Amino acid sequence: MYKLFATITKDIRILTRDKVGLTLMFVMPIILAIIIASIQNSTFKLVNENKIALLLCNRDTGSISKQFATSLDKAGIFQIKQVDAAETDEQIKSRMHAKDAFVAIIIPKDFSEKISANAKGIAEKALNKLGVQQQDTQKLIQVKINPITLYYHPVLQESFRRSIDGAIQGALQLIQSKQILKTVYASLNEKELPDSLENEIAANTAPINEIPVSRDGSRNVPNATQHNIPAWTIFAMFFIVISLGSSIVREKTSGSFIRLKTLPTSYLVALVSKQLTYLAVTILQAAVIFALGVWLFPVMGLPRLNIPSDILSLFLVTLICGWCAVSYAICIGVFAQTQEQSNGFGAVSIVLLAAIGGVLVPSFVMPASFQTVMQFSPLHWCLELYYGLFLEGGKLSDIWMNIIPLLAIIILIHLLIVVGLKKKNLI
């Protein structure tokens, strides 16, 4: 036991004197977590709170196009900038290149007239079917509406563009429906649809009650912090490969290793010491990042991190994730011949494992083939465990099934370590 104690003491001393290593292990992940959470939070705000600048060029003079513009405004996601109807498409495009707006809509000249005619055609068809009106259906002509032109800046991502498209389609459908309703009402009652009734019908949409599904019954709405802190904590834990992997390689290639090999103590003691020392580091990393999420993020205007109610499970999950990260780093350190190999392969492999594990891109948007590959990434199982606690409000009984594959990966990594040590005559 004294050997292990002395080795842990040695490792802690070396670790605390390595300022660059400490910076890599603590400061970098903190900066990363803050930056990513801030970016994602502002994206979240952009979609949900901030308004998207939209150039509206209305070349139509009718009332329906004005109603359409009002509907767009009421959608609540656009900051509409009206441009002169005489502006050409090229001028509008130039404005967009100058980042005046990311989206532009051009309403064609006879928009109101065509919408009205189209609505009339549909209304008459409907009245015919109801037997209220008798007209030759062959004579009813469906009026073709000239399309609204939507210009968008190429920097807009597809998912974002689709949400804009959805909002425009919604506004368009609303005015078309109103127009049909007005026509039908006028035909039946031989008078205009009263504004009060029009507004009542328009506003009478079925409500949607959005509730996050959580196991503990809490209704905390997940936010950028709640998604990002667990993900980037795992990333930070696994990035210990840079420090620990190169520490092992440095020891292996240094004079001290020559002496260690001639001493009556197994090198396994050194590896157990490194496991325990760096496991403590990963737990400390998680504690620091979680604490920042709870106390610093709100001060910075970011959403506060809600710590899961089951603290014991959180500790256990952090312990297992940390153990996996440390084991992986030791495995890289044992097999790498140089610090360059350890750092290069270690860093790239962690980014790849994070990518396929769902840390960088949500796993549900990945193609089917990747859904299988991700099972082999330890970061995927770590993320599942943390999300089970942080987002779903689960307890140990809810997440234990995800611990098993992670433990299996840890065992596999340890087997590789033993093979590597045996191959190098170190045990």
Added chain:
Amino acid sequence: MKTNAVTIQNLGYAYPKQINPSLSDVNLEITAGQRFGLFGPNGAGKTTLMNCLTGLLTYKQGKIFLLGKEVSRNDRSVRELFGFVPQDFSFYPELTPKENMEFFGAWYGLHKYDVKKRTTELLEVLGLSDVCDKQVREFSGGMKRRVNLAIAVMHEPQLLFLDEPTVGVDVQSRIAIIHYLKSLNKKGTTLVYTSHQLNEAEDLCEVIAMIDEGKIVAHDNLKNLLAHHKEEGLEGLFLNLTGKAFRD
């Protein structure tokens, strides 16, 4: 009758993918309590032999016995018998000499109390007490050599292997190291020493062996060898036995 500290029987060693072996049929006996010097030009096989003796290289041909115990890779008990001062600085430069000695002392299997006692003793004897709380990376070459030696003798070994223990140090440090080695030998420690510092070796060693191209070409009491080859000093004897041609 004196026992052997080191017995080497028909030792052969070839590095992977090497055509000519680095050691070929080496037979050698070093009596317990001797101050033994192993000399040879670069590439002659000195370091390979030293690495086989200390277990750093696993040999497949021949046998080595240290104080009667056969050296084998899996038997750690034989490693308790000897100390090793490698040519490279073999410690953690981020630690102080005291911290290095405490760590390596534990790895030698010493108890905590003995580690503390030996650390204090050795720091004093080797003139490192005043700097015992400074990181070794800040030390001069001579101080680092003394730390290298101090760690190797933490467990008071009966047998001490020294691979160029004074290379790159000033006269003061060299004298201190040689003086300390002689005092260890007086207490019964067998010294097995290699170096290119032949004047120093002449002062330290009683018995020497010359190795060249992986074979022992001479082995006897230094005085006998000098008389036999009609040489006045070790340098002349060295050139007489190994020639003047470059070896590297």
